[in-house]
Amino acid sequence: MQHNKVLILDFGSQYTQLIARRVRELNIYCEIHPFNKIPTDPDSFNAVILSGSPNSVRGEDVLHPDLSRIRGRKPMLAVCYGAQYLAHFSGGEVAPSNTREYGRANLSFVKDKEAFFSGISRGSQVWMSHSDTIKKLPTNGVLLASTHDVENAAYKIEGESTYAIQFHPEVYHTTDGKQLLENFLVDIAGIEQDWTPQSFVEETVDELKEKLGNDRVVLGLSGGVDSSVAAILLHKAIGKNLYCIFVNNGLLRKNEFDSVLNQYEGMGLNVKGVDASARFLDALEGISDPELKRKAIGRVFIEVFDDEAHAIENVKWLAQGTIYPDVIESVSATGGPSATIKSHHNVGGLPDFMKLKVVEPLKALFKDEVRRVGASMGMDPNILGRHPFPGPGLAIRILGSLTRENVRILQEVDAIFISNLKSWNLYDKVWQAGAILLPVNSVGVMGDERTYEKCVALRAVESTDGMTADWVNLPYEFLQKTSNEIINKVKGVNRVVYDISSKPPATIEWE
Ligand SMILES: Nc1ncnc2c1ncn2[C@@H]1O[C@H](COP(=O)(O)OP(=O)(O)OP(=O)(O)O)[C@@H](O)[C@H]1O
Ligand SMILES: O=c1[nH]c(=O)c2[nH+]cn([C@@H]3O[C@H](COP(=O)(O)O)[C@@H](O)[C@H]3O)c2[nH]1
Ligand SMILES: NC(=O)CC[C@H](N)C(=O)O
Ligand SMILES: [Mg+2]
Numbered sequence: 001m002q003h004n005k006v007l008i009l010d011f012g013s014q015y016t017q018l019i020a021r022r023v024r025e026l027n028i029y030c031e032i033h034p035f036n037k038i039p040t041d042p043d044s045f046n047a048v049i050l051s052g053s054p055n056s057v058r059g060e061d062v063l064h065p066d067l068s069r070i071r072g073r074k075p076m077l078a079v080c081y082g083a084q085y086l087a088h089f090s091g092g093e094v095a096p097s098n099t100r101e102y103g104r105a106n107l108s109f110v111k112d113k114e115a116f117f118s119g120i121s122r123g124s125q126v127w128m129s130h131s132d133t134i135k136k137l138p139t140n141g142v143l144l145a146s147t148h149d150v151e152n153a154a155y156k157i158e159g160e161s162t163y164a165i166q167f168h169p170e171v172y173h174t175t176d177g178k179q180l181l182e183n184f185l186v187d188i189a190g191i192e193q194d195w196t197p198q199s200f201v202e203e204t205v206d207e208l209k210e211k212l213g214n215d216r217v218v219l220g221l222s223g224g225v226d227s228s229v230a231a232i233l234l235h236k237a238i239g240k241n242l243y244c245i246f247v248n249n250g251l252l253r254k255n256e257f258d259s260v261l262n263q264y265e266g267m268g269l270n271v272k273g274v275d276a277s278a279r280f281l282d283a284l285e286g287i288s289d290p291e292l293k294r295k296a297i298g299r300v301f302i303e304v305f306d307d308e309a310h311a312i313e314n315v316k317w318l319a320q321g322t323i324y325p326d327v328i329e330s331v332s333a334t335g336g337p338s339a340t341i342k343s344h345h346n347v348g349g350l351p352d353f354m355k356l357k358v359v360e361p362l363k364a365l366f367k368d369e370v371r372r373v374g375a376s377m378g379m380d381p382n383i384l385g386r387h388p389f390p391g392p393g394l395a396i397r398i399l400g401s402l403t404r405e406n407v408r409i410l411q412e413v414d415a416i417f418i419s420n421l422k423s424w425n426l427y428d429k430v431w432q433a434g435a436i437l438l439p440v441n442s443v444g445v446m447g448d449e450r451t452y453e454k455c456v457a458l459r460a461v462e463s464t465d466g467m468t469a470d471w472v473n474l475p476y477e478f479l480q481k482t483s484n485e486i487i488n489k490v491k492g493v494n495r496v497v498y499d500i501s502s503k504p505p506a507t508i509e510w511e
Contacts, residue, residue: 004028004029004046004191004192004194004195005029005030005031005044005045005046006023006028006029006030006031006045006046006047006048006049006185006189006191007030007031007033007038007039007045007047007048007049008020008023008030008031008032008033008048008049008051009032009033009034009035009038009048009049009050009051009065009082010032010033010034010035010051011035011050011051011052011053011055011063011065011081011082012051012053012054012055012063013051013052013053013054013079013080013081015051015052015168015170015171016032016051016052017032017324017325017366017467018170018171018467019049019051019079019169019170020032020364021170021366021465022169022170022177022178022181023049023181023185024195024369025178026178026181026182026185026186026193027193027194027195027196028185028186028191028192028193028194028195029195030049031045031364035050035051035063035065036063036064036065036066038065038066038067038069038070040069042069042070042073042074045074046074046075046189046190046191047074047075047076047077047184047185047189047191048070048074048075048076048077049076049077049078049079049082050065050076050077050078050079050081050082050083050085050086051079051080051081051082052079052080052081052082052129052130052168053080053081055081056084056131056132057081057084057085057088057089057094057132058088058094058095058096058132063081063085065085071160071162072157072159072160072162074161075161075162075163075184075188075189076160076161076162076163077163077164077165077181077184078162078163078164078165079164079165079168079169079170080129080130080165080166080167080168081130082164083134083155083164083165083166084130084132084134084166086138086157086162086164087134087136087137087138087141087152087155087164089138090138090139091138091139092134092135092136092137092138092139092141093134093135093136094132094133094134094135095132095133095135096131096132096133097130097131097132097133099149101128101129101130101131101133101149101150102128102129102130103127103128103129103173104125104126104127104128104173105125105126105127105128105147105148105149105150105153105167106123106124106125106126106147106148107120107121107122107123107124107126107145107146107147107153108122108146108147108148109122109143109145109146110122110124110144110145111142111143111144111145114144114156115183115187115188116144116154116156116163116180116183116184116188117144117145117154117180117183118179118183118187119176119179119183120176120179120180120183124175124176125173125174125175125176126147126153126167126168126169126174126175126176126177127167127168127171127173127174127177128147128150128166128167128168129168130166133150133152133166134150134152134155134166135152136152137152137155138155138157140157140158140159140160141155141156141157141158142155142156142157142158143155144156144163145165147167150166150167152166153165153166153167154166154167161188161189163184163188165180169181196376197369197372197373197375197376198376200365200369200373201233201236201373201376201377204233204237204361205233205236205237206237208233208234208237208238208359208361209237209238211359212237212238212241212317212359214241215238215241215315215316215317216241216243216312216313216314216315216316216317217234217238217241217242217243217315217316217317217318217319217359218243218244218245218305218308218309218312218315218317218318218319218356219231219234219242219243219244219245219318219319219320219321220245220246220247220301220305220318220319220320220321221244221245221246221264221269221271221321222246222247222260222321222389222391223246223256223259223260223263223264223386223389224321224386224388224389225321225367225370225371225374225383225384225386225388226321226322226323226362226367226370227320227321228321228374228379228383228384229321229362229370229371229373229374229377229379229384230319230320230321230360230361230362231244231269231319231321232267232269232374232377232379233361233362233373233377234319234359234361235268235269236377240270242269242270242319243270243272243312243315244264244269244270244271244272245271245272245274245304245305245308246260246261246264246271246272246273246274247274247276247301247304247305248273248274248275248276248277249276249277249280249297249300249301249392249393250276250277250278250280250281250404250407251277251280251281251297251392251393251394251395251407252393252394253389253393253394253411253414253415253418254411254412254414254415255415257273257275261273263382263383272308274304274308276300276304279300279303279304280297280300280395281402281404281407283296283297283299283300284296284297284395284401284402285401286401287401288399288400288401290396290511293392293395293396293511294392294396294511297391297392297395298392301391302351302354305318305354306354309354309356315356316356316357317356317357317358317359318354318356318357318358318359319358319359319360319361320358320359320360321360321362322360322362322363323362323363323365323366323367323370324363324364324365324366325366325367325465325466325467366464366465367388367464367465367466368464368465371384385427385428387427387430387431387432387433387434388431388432388466389434390509394407394410394411394414395511396509396510396511397410397414397434397435397436397437397509397510397511398410398436398437399436399437399438399439399510399511400439405492406437409437409454409490409491409492409493410435410436410437410456412489412490413435413437413456413486413490413493414434414435416482416485416486416489416490417433417434417435417458417482417486418433418434420478420481420482420485421433421460424475424478426460426474426478429462429472430460430461430462430472430474431461431462431463431464431466431469432460432461432463432466432469432508433458433459433460433461433472434458434459435456435457435458435459436456436457436458436459436499436510437454437456438454438455438456438457440454440455441453441454441455442455442494442495444494444495446494451494453492453493453494453495454492454493454494454495455493455494455495455496455497456486456493456495456496456497457496457497457498457499457510458479458482458483458496458497458498458499459471459498459499459508459510460472460474461503461508463503463508466508467503468502468503468504469502469503469508470502470503471498471499471500471501471502474498479498482496483496
């Protein structure tokens with residue numbers, strides 16, 4: 001089935017992916033493409049959204065999309081930089097704002113009887129994030145809305161289905177943002193809301209069949225949600241040609257290697273457990289820099305996969321459960337100008353020597369979307385409900401250089417924390433939780449004796465997609481009991497603290 005498709009042109013905004021989320025929440029399929037790689041066939045999409053950008057239309061680094069085949073022919077919504085771009089280069093004027101405008105604003109004027117603003121009235125809260133401002137509308141521009149500080153907060157172009165807004169409809173704090181997108185996509189562009197988890201499964205399986213044919217595929221299976229859902233999708237498409245490899249990198253949770261292998265029994269998948277812990281731990285010896293650790297782990301993962309791939313005759317593809325946020329935070333999603341935060345172990349391509357092509361069926365989905373896709377295939381809620389766990393595992397939760405002893409200590413601490421969350425019925429209320437071993441010794445007193453031992457931090461966050469997160473207000477009694485149990489049972493730890501930082505400005509993992 002051919003879906004309606006929305007094209008999102010990325011100019012490097014941190015929010016581009018959020019636009020995609022919002023569109024998909026409306027059950028409309030969309031794809032993000034770099035601003036300078038517009039698909040050549042305009043009939044392959046039904047509407048276009050231009051994202052914001054860190055760049056300025058007035059600067060030397062102005063980003064110029066070639067809109068000649070689209071403008072006036074496809075419904076277009078230009079956000080922030082996009083709105084400034086259309087103004088600046090089509091007869092309007094953009095200038096620096098007197099004051100930078102970030103955050104909350106309210107619409108002080110909304111033009112009557114405009115389909116674009118249907119259901120949205122004066123006073124509605126919008127979120128701004130810009131330092132340039134549109135001084136004069138472009139040729140044929142019609143003012144649609146203003147805020148107290150920004151006169152040209154929204155406009156359309158007479159005679160075209162082109163709309164532009166200075167504020168960000170995609171962020172949570174623009175209260176009617178979703179309504180606005182719906183007005184544009186459904187009422188103005190006439191797009192059907194037919195993109196659902198079921199349709200994603202059907203289409204992805206068809207695409208995978210076509211792409212992979214009779215080829216053999218090796219998949220990195222981690223026990224986590226993403227790779228498990230990817231495995232089931234691939235299994236539906238190519239059955240016995242799928243070879244799953246679960247690597248023990250020595251950095252898993254306590255007993256996780258065995259329990260994950262057990263969990264996959266009975267699912268019809270062909271899973272091989274590979275114990276490579278010594279290789280990983282040796283490679284990490286003496287490394288304390290977070291990025292170097294991640295790079296070392298990524299390298300060993302590749303070596304192990306390469307070895308395993310050689311053991312399967314004629315294998316052509318490596319499949320991974322990579323999802324969208326992995327990509328966004330490692331490298332800019334589209335090769336655009338957004339910043340690298342952390343190098344996720346599974347992103348960045350394969351070295352030439354591997355000769356395997358990569359297939360990542362979930363690369364465009366957010367975590368909650370992956371869970372819905374898994375549920376629509378009838379997967380076990382216990383797998384789908386698992387907290388995310390990073391591929392580099394406990395290595396990025398042991399600050400500084402790690403030793404086998406430190407890994408063991410953290411495994412014990414983590415096991416107590418997680419099992420208590422489960423027994424207190426808190427596990428499903430928390431998006432992700434874990435413990436961090438700090439490179440700090442402090443003085444304590446146990447049984448009248450002085451101790452000088454390690455400190456662990458507990459972290460539990462709520463989130464929907466890992467892109468932003470807040471710490472969870474766990475009950476004091478729970479923290480009290482857990483802290484006590486950790487210090488009493490885990491030799492080498494005499495202090496427990498609770499991490500109360502949100503993301504941003506912190507991140508979920510400490511490294
Ligand atoms: N121990 C492992 N063995 C094999 N492959 C792995 C392992 N750890 C990670 N991977 C690969 O790296 C990908 C990314 O890991 P990541 O932790 O982001 O996802 P996940 O483990 O599938 O899901 P979750 O985020 O829920 O933990 C996995 O989907 C998988 O393909
Ligand atoms: O597979 C992964 N490989 C990695 O290298 C990696 N680093 C972070 N994470 C997970 O991503 C989410 C966001 O983490 P941060 O806020 O720490 O960036 C959280 O869920 C993290 O656990 C990783 N997952
Ligand atoms: N969020 C944006 O798109 C900002 C656009 C432009 N860089 C400005 O500061 O005005
Ligand atoms: Mg994982």
